[in-house]
Amino acid sequence: MRTSKISRKTKETDIELELNLDGGGKAEVNTPVNFLNHMLENLSKHSRFDLKINAKGDVEVDDHHTVEDIAICLGQALDKALGDKKGIARMGHAIVPMDDSLATAAVDLSGRGYGAVDLGFLDPFEFYDPFDEDWEGIAEAVKEVKIGDLSKENVEHFLETLAVNGKFNLNVSVFGENDHHKVEACFKALAKALYDATRIIDDEVVSTKGVV
Structure with missing residues (x-):
């Protein structure tokens, strides 16, 4: 079984994470960022990775530290569980729709x-005029910087941090209208791409260099 455990404790976060690449998609995710929990449960289900996360973080400041450190731990866990990567398919891709949204991940x-x-996010302040005291869109624009309790800027940061710490190349693009749908389609596409890439298809490292 290709499994790993990662612990990370700082003044900002306290995280315990367990990963099984050959599981059945069972998730036990407990973090203070509820929308991230939902996305990680989707990632587990559609990659068929068993994922257990217990995380605490200084969300009273904002969600950045917690989101970033969970991505660090998950990336490190993936890299550790893969070991020498002997025999894995190495590459994977998926295209996943969700209502109005379409996500591609490789x-x-x-x-x-x-x-x-x-991720195809629009700038909520694109039409904001700081000199227009009567501009009525400011309240709605402020709402649009988050999806639930997860800052939209931290979705992209999570994915980039995951790739860097997991030591893999990730390309993601999303089209759509509803931001919740965009992010959920993205995580499902990533999950399916990771499932394919981590399958064992050979008894040798899939690289002309002999190592990855």
Whole structure:
């Protein structure tokens, strides 16, 4: 069984994470960011990875530290569970729709961490005029910087941090209208791409260099 455990404790967060790449998609996720919990449960289900996370963080400041550190731990756990990567397919991709949204994700478990992420978010302040005292959109614009209790900017940061710490190349692009749907389609596409990339298909490392 390809499994790993990662612990991380700082002045900002306290995280315990367990990962099983050959599980059945069972998730036990407990973090103070509820929308992130929902996305991680989707990631577990559609990758068929068993994932257990217990996390505490200084969300009274904001969600950045917690989201970032969970991504660090999950990336490290993935890299650790893969070991020498002997025999894995290494690459995977998926296209996943969710109502109005369509997400494409491609991964290469190459040992080189890089995330290219375009979630198709619009700038809620694009039409904001700071000199227009009567502009009525400010309240709605402020609401739009989050999806539930997760800052939209931290979705992209989570994915990029995951790729860097997991030492894999990640390319994601999303089209759509509803931001919840965009992010959920993204996590499902990532999950399916990771499932394919982590399957064992050979008895050798899939690289002309002989290592990844």
